[in-house]
Amino acid sequence: MSAPLPKTPDWFDRQPLDRWLRERGHDVFADSVAKVCAERLYQPTNGDLKRWITALDELPAPSDRSLWYSDGKVRVIGPAVDSIGLRDTLMAFHPWRKGPFEFLDLSIDTEWRSDWKWDRIADAVDWQNKSVIDVGCGNGYYGWRMLGAGASFVLGLDPILRFLMQFEVFNRYAPQPRRHFVVPMIDTDLPEKLAAFDIALSAGVLYHRTSPIDHLRSLAGALVPGGKLVLETLVIQGASPQVLVPEDRYAQMRNVWFLPTITMLERWLRRTGFEAIETIDVTPTTTDEQRSTDWMTFQSLADFLDPSDSRNTVEGYPAPLRATLTATRPDL
Numbered sequence: 001m002s003a004p005l006p007k008t009p010d011w012f013d014r015q016p017l018d019r020w021l022r023e024r025g026h027d028v029f030a031d032s033v034a035k036v037c038a039e040r041l042y043q044p045t046n047g048d049l050k051r052w053i054t055a056l057d058e059l060p061a062p063s064d065r066s067l068w069y070s071d072g073k074v075r076v077i078g079p080a081v082d083s084i085g086l087r088d089t090l091m092a093f094h095p096w097r098k099g100p101f102e103f104l105d106l107s108i109d110t111e112w113r114s115d116w117k118w119d120r121i122a123d124a125v126d127w128q129n130k131s132v133i134d135v136g137c138g139n140g141y142y143g144w145r146m147l148g149a150g151a152s153f154v155l156g157l158d159p160i161l162r163f164l165m166q167f168e169v170f171n172r173y174a175p176q177p178r179r180h181f182v183v184p185m186i187d188t189d190l191p192e193k194l195a196a197f198d199i200a201l202s203a204g205v206l207y208h209r210t211s212p213i214d215h216l217r218s219l220a221g222a223l224v225p226g227g228k229l230v231l232e233t234l235v236i237q238g239a240s241p242q243v244l245v246p247e248d249r250y251a252q253m254r255n256v257w258f259l260p261t262i263t264m265l266e267r268w269l270r271r272t273g274f275e276a277i278e279t280i281d282v283t284p285t286t287t288d289e290q291r292s293t294d295w296m297t298f299q300s301l302a303d304f305l306d307p308s309d310s311r312n313t314v315e316g317y318p319a320p321l322r323a324t325l326t327a328t329r330p331d332l
């Protein structure tokens, strides 16, 4: 018999996630999810967390409103409220980076047109009735899109509590039973041989990891045999297997470590046991896709590119280019 679950705030209902994991025999992982959630979400002295919980309580009642995600948008629909007050409440969660979302009559114009990235991965795999783990999910935007594309269950991992609270803003309007969860965990929290999910998504995470090989191994370990990986990351141009390790910052980001060529990325995938590797998209990130908005008022991509030559970052490296690859964990 398993131990009683540690206390977490009432609004964070993870019982259906716990049940989903235990029904499939993943009790050890279910215990560790419960423990990490309890530790990270029950922090009575964390001022930001208190502010976000207060803001969640100020949102319009979920009883006669609902979240829709089946028609290419993620939106809360239902009776309107004072939109100035609603905007102020939602701005407690600023900066809004991933989206867009609609909330009653407000459009949350996020820093990223994540819907464009979604369009690049939407046909990468068949989402119908699949369970998905989204490692580095941010506020869970893609998870809603995956459910809209037919996925049966989505677990997102992200260490940033602000993004997890943005997820909760929408999650409270989601249809029952809940099929989408975001927990404050990272790739290294995944057990080596979890083998629980049909699909793993890693988008915009690999280059933040000091060990890309370990990141790929953790994704392989999360997949059932025959499961599919969708990997999106920054790459550099070049035909040979090479990798750029920035001397210091890359596009002003301190935590960018490895930008491989696609041939190097494919080699990493082979070395970590993946098969049927395919590059399905390569797209430069433009200042239309990533930009400052009213909902993300800090600097954005335009400020991080060389003003005299936008083909380079301010540090003189090639400007962001993103590749999406799919691969399969072998059926052992």
Ligand SMILES: C[S@@+](CC[C@H](N)C(=O)[O-])C[C@H]1O[C@@H](n2cnc3c(N)ncnc32)[C@H](O)[C@@H]1O
Pocket (backbone or CB within 6 Å): 098, 112, 114, 117, 135, 136, 137, 138, 139, 157, 158, 159, 160, 163, 185, 186, 187, 188, 202, 203, 204, 205, 208, 209
């Ligand atoms: C550039 S954002 C990408 C978000 C989203 N996947 C997308 O493609 O739009 C990277 C995200 O990964 C999260 N992250 C960073 N290190 C991580 C790790 N080791 N495991 C899981 N998530 C991580 C960050 O908190 C951040 O939300």
